Amino acid sequence: MHQEAPVTIRHYRPEDLEVLRQITVDSFGSVALDQMMQDRLGVWNGRDWRARKADHINDDCLANAEGCFVAEREGVILGYITTRLDRLNLIGRIPNLAVEEKARGLGLGRRLIHHALDYFRQSGMKVAKIETMASNVVGQNLYPSCGFEEVGRQVHFAMRL
Numbered sequence: 001m002h003q004e005a006p007v008t009i010r011h012y013r014p015e016d017l018e019v020l021r022q023i024t025v026d027s028f029g030s031v032a033l034d035q036m037m038q039d040r041l042g043v044w045n046g047r048d049w050r051a052r053k054a055d056h057i058n059d060d061c062l063a064n065a066e067g068c069f070v071a072e073r074e075g076v077i078l079g080y081i082t083t084r085l086d087r088l089n090l091i092g093r094i095p096n097l098a099v100e101e102k103a104r105g106l107g108l109g110r111r112l113i114h115h116a117l118d119y120f121r122q123s124g125m126k127v128a129k130i131e132t133m134a135s136n137v138v139g140q141n142l143y144p145s146c147g148f149e150e151v152g153r154q155v156h157f158a159m160r161l
């Protein structure tokens, strides 16, 4: 019987960036705030939600490359997680997390979160933080099941100028 090779989690490398950007724009349709803004306000400045959302990953990788991790099977990246450290207040934050559609439901999202939580602990963080849109059903199940508790809800407003 053919067994699939195991998925490993490793540190992000700069040459991963294009793949991470692609997974991001493929994954975040309908759950991204940037797309919701575009649905309401249209496109401005010639840059659609995909361009903005993908740029968030560049920001994450630039801000804290050592805290970005990818899930990989036989050299193929299936998902990633990005993190930031607030070393003054000892809060670790997870800004972005995505798993390719074909690799979902296998526990990779959960593994990536636990990997990030271990990294936070090793870095001396005392609190971990993650946000999700109220419309993101997966996040609202996954995060509490990883140990997070809901502490508040935020409403996003935007307008054309």
Ligand SMILES: CC(C)(COP(=O)(O)OP(=O)(O)OC[C@H]1O[C@@H](n2cnc3c(N)ncnc32)[C@H](O)[C@@H]1OP(=O)(O)O)[C@@H](O)C(=O)NCCC(=O)NCCS
Residues within 6 Å of the ligand: 027, 028, 031, 095, 096, 097, 098, 099, 100, 103, 104, 105, 106, 107, 108, 109, 110, 111, 131, 132, 136, 137, 138, 139, 141, 142, 145
């Ligand atoms: C969120 C995401 C990363 C989860 O990845 P995944 O590898 O499929 O997640 P897992 O297999 O580890 O699933 C973990 C849990 O998520 C929840 N979950 C997964 N799919 C779900 C679904 N379709 N509906 C409801 N809950 C779901 C369950 O609680 C599941 O736990 P269980 O299998 O014990 O029931 C993935 O769905 C994704 O990339 N979504 C688009 C991008 C996104 O929403 N990112 C997070 C916002 S920052």
